[in-house]
Amino acid sequence: xxxxxxxxRVWTLTLDRPERANALSAHLVESLLALLxxxxxxxxTAVVLRGNPRHFAAGFDVAGLHDESDASLAVRFLRIxxxxxxxxxxPYLTVAVVEGSAVGxxxxxxxxxxxxxxxxxxxFRFPGARFGVVLGTARLAALSRSVGLAGxxxxxxxxxxxxxxGTPEDLPGLLRDWSTTEPCARPALLAAGRPPVDHDAxxxxxxxxxxxxxxxxxxxAYAGVASLPTAPRPLPxxxxx
Numbered sequence: 001x002x003x004x005x006x007x008x009r010v011w012t013l014t015l016d017r018p019e020r021a022n023a024l025s026a027h028l029v030e031s032l033l034a035l036l037x038x039x040x041x042x043x044x045t046a047v048v049l050r051g052n053p054r055h056f057a058a059g060f061d062v063a064g065l066h067d068e069s070d071a072s073l074a075v076r077f078l079r080i081x082x083x084x085x086x087x088x089x090x091p092y093l094t095v096a097v098v099e100g101s102a103v104g105x106x107x108x109x110x111x112x113x114x115x116x117x118x119x120x121x122x123x124f125r126f127p128g129a130r131f132g133v134v135l136g137t138a139r140l141a142a143l144s145r146s147v148g149l150a151g152x153x154x155x156x157x158x159x160x161x162x163x164x165x166g167t168p169e170d171l172p173g174l175l176r177d178w179s180t181t182e183p184c185a186r187p188a189l190l191a192a193g194r195p196p197v198d199h200d201a202x203x204x205x206x207x208x209x210x211x212x213x214x215x216x217x218x219x220x221a222y223a224g225v226a227s228l229p230t231a232p233r234p235l236p237x238x239x240x241x
Contacts, residue, residue, distance in 0.1 A: 028061075
């Protein structure tokens with residue numbers, strides 16, 4: 001199991017891959033997409049994303065990189081881009097609760113939520129630019145006053161500008177206040193509180209960045225994975241396999 005779901009008036013989605021620091025595998029991303037699609041129909045009062053005290057999410061999972069190709073990696077990043085868009089445009093309140101580290105795509109998950117609650121020991125890191133992937137950058141620029149977010153260095157909650165909106169202790173009161181808000185007023189309040197991001201343009205920028213040849217090698221170099229074999233290439237149509 002990589003995800004624990006607590007359904008109620010508020011849905012709590014807890015990332016549960018401690019052996020991989022809650023890194024975003026293809027399976028975990030698809031599970032999150034499926035649950036958020038389900039939530040669009042069920043319409044809980046809010047959806048809360050959590051990790052564990054050490055890790056919120058370690059970002060893109062590079063386990064099995066030897067078996068990946070540029071194409072398969074590009075699809076995985078695009079699915080993460082769609083996950084961020086689904087969170088950022090959800091018809092319900094979204095809250096991320098961060099107690100440990102949030103890295104790369106895991107930190108982008110946090111940024112896509114309406115409320116971003118972090119403990120004093122939480123850290124954030126956005127290293128995507130170091131291997132040429134443009135993921136979540138437009139949203140970060142709209143949310144944060146910090147110029148160091150794209151540098152890849154770990155940042156505390158206080159160093160992220162306007163990214164963090166409160167602490168985990170604020171969650172009960174936040175959910176209580178939202179539950180007393182008239183349902184007819186919620187869509188306008190959600191829209192007013194969300195940064196003006198062109199989601200189609202953001203997804204297009206991501207697609208262009210992952211379409212550049214050498215994606216697997218760039219990720220391998222960043223992750224310190226050496227001696228990757230040549231990625232398998234599809235055979236011409238009609239050729240025996």
